[in-house]
Each structure stands twice: as C-alpha cells, then as structure tokens.
Amino acid sequence: MTVLAEDAVLTMTINGEADLLHVRSMLRAEAQRAGLTLTAETKLVTAGSELARNIVRYSTHGQGVASVERLHRNGRHGVRVEFRDDGPGIADVEQVMRDGYTTGDSLGLGLPGSRRLVDEFSIDSAVGRGTTVVIAQWSR
Amino acid sequence: MSDDIPILRLGPNLMVTLQGNLEDTTVEHIERAVTHEVARTRATGLLIDVSGLSIVDSFVARVIARLVAMVRLLGARSTIVGIQPAVAITLVELGVPMSHVRTALNAEQGMALLREPTGR
Numbered sequence: 001m002t003v004l005a006e007d008a009v010l011t012m013t014i015n016g017e018a019d020l021l022h023v024r025s026m027l028r029a030e031a032q033r034a035g036l037t038l039t040a041e042t043k044l045v046t047a048g049s050e051l052a053r054n055i056v057r058y059s060t061h062g063q064g065v066a067s068v069e070r071l072h073r074n075g076r077h078g079v080r081v082e083f084r085d086d087g088p089g090i091a092d093v094e095q096v097m098r099d100g101y102t103t104g105d106s107l108g109l110g111l112p113g114s115r116r117l118v119d120e121f122s123i124d125s126a127v128g129r130g131t132t133v134v135i136a137q138w139s140r
Numbered sequence: 141m142s143d144d145i146p147i148l149r150l151g152p153n154l155m156v157t158l159q160g161n162l163e164d165t166t167v168e169h170i171e172r173a174v175t176h177e178v179a180r181t182r183a184t185g186l187l188i189d190v191s192g193l194s195i196v197d198s199f200v201a202r203v204i205a206r207l208v209a210m211v212r213l214l215g216a217r218s219t220i221v222g223i224q225p226a227v228a229i230t231l232v233e234l235g236v237p238m239s240h241v242r243t244a245l246n247a248e249q250g251m252a253l254l255r256e257p258t259g260r
Contacts, residue, residue, distance in 0.1 A: 024195065050197055117233055
C-alpha cells in the first residue's frame with residue numbers, strides 16, 4: 001500500500017486482501033473529516049470494502065487503485081472515491097448491477113448493494129479495458 | 141492468528157467475539173475454529189457478539205450466516221448479539237439476507253433467548 005497526498009486527493013494502490021483494511025481505514029478517516037453522520041460513514045466504508053474486494057477478486061492480479069477526493073459544494077462536504085482497475089472488464093454492466101448475479105460464490109450484492117449505500121454511484125467498464133467505479137457520500 | 145480467537149464457554153453455550161477491522165482470511169479462520177469448538181464441546185448454543193464490528197460487509201455477513209448454518213447441523217442454535225445501529229441499517233440496504241438468523245440487542249438478552257426451550 002502506498003498513500004500519496006497531492007492537494008485533496010489521496011491515492012492508494014490495492015494489491016491484495018490486506019489492502020481492504022487500509023481502504024476501510026482511509027474512508028472512515030475521510031468520512032469523519034467531512035463530517036458525515038455515523039450511518040453515512042458506515043455505508044461509505046462498507047461500499048468501499050465491497051468495491052475494493054471486487055478489485056482483489058476479479059481484476060488482473062488483484063490489482064487496482066483507490067483515489068479519494070474531498071468534495072465541497074454549497075456548504076456541504078463530501079467524499080468521492082474512485083476504484084479503478086485494468087482488469088478483464090465487465091461485458092454486461094447491466095447484468096452485474098442486478099442483485100444476486102455472481103461469477104463466483106459470493107452473494108452477488110457487491111455492486112448493486114454498494115449503489116444503494118451511497119449518494120452517488122457510477123460505473124464504467126469495457127472488456128479488455130478494465131473497470132472504474134466512482135462513489136460519493138455527502139454530509140447533511 | 142490461531143490460538144487467540146476469543147471463544148468463551150458459558151455452561152452449555154459458547155460465545156465468540158468478533159471485533160476490529162478483520163481480514164477475510166481471519167473471518168474464515170474464526171468460522172472454522174468456532175465450528176470445531178462447538179463440535180468438541182457439544183455446545184447447544186452459540187452467541188456471536190459483533191458489537192465490536194463497526195462495519196459488516198456482504199462477505200462477513202455471508203460467513204456469519206454460513207457459521208450459523210453449520211453449527212445448526214451440529215445441534216447448536218445461534219444468536220447474533222450487539223449489531224450496531226449503523227451496521228444494521230447498512231446490512232438491510234446492502235440487501236444481505238439475514239432474516240433466518242436470530243438476533244438480540246446484547247449478550248444478556250441473547251443468553252435469555254438461548255435458554256428458551258423452543259425455537260431453533
């Protein structure tokens with residue numbers, strides 16, 4: 001794991017399961033810094049854990065990058081996290097966003113569940129090009 | 141992590157405490173250790189204390205549900221105690237199916253549930 005701070009962006013490489021712990025810690029710290037409620041913080045950390053695990057499980061060599069950005073808009077603070085990998089990509093994004101779809105032995109809730117936990121969610125993926133998921137959570 | 145899994149014996153029941161920021165492999169290790177301990181001690185009840193978990197994602201929830209199913213096959217019923225409110229809200233929105241798992245607010249109420257003659 002490496003953490004590079006450049007202005008308001010923190011970048012962390014994900015190389016294996018142990019990095020899930022680092023992602024959770026980083027997101028918790030950023031959520032608290034942004035003044036999120038405990039519920040919003042817990043949802044953000046949980047979504048981040050799901051998305052980081054997806055990278056470890058499904059991307060090439062289990063590698064990817066998580067980048068955190070601090071958001072400010074109309075007096076509210078937020079946390080934006082981008083999870084990016086150069087893995088095999090997803091052929092049918094609509095399919096993986098459905099509850100219960102899985103290629104492994106998981107519950108198939110990682111992506112659709114994460115979307116329900118955060119204020120903003122977007123996914124961009126193409127076969128052979130990798131996958132990028134961006135989530136954001138705001139203070140009230 | 142091998143011998144430092146906090147499993148407490150309380151009469152015919154066992155209590156295991158999950159706490160901190162857990163790696164997936166640690167969670168699965170605890171699952172195996174508790175299953176073996178239930179079989180070894182012939183426990184009839186298992187309390188799973190998750191009050192020390194500030195997040196429960198779909199992986200951890202799935203392992204807990206699997207543990208409950210396994211010890212049920214061994215003749216012990218389980219109760220999960222101490223789910224933090226923010227974690228409960230998150231689990232419901234995440235969509236993790238936990239309705240078949242018995243829960244109680246805290247260890248004391250969980251023990252009371254395990255003492256009830258009926259139920260599973």
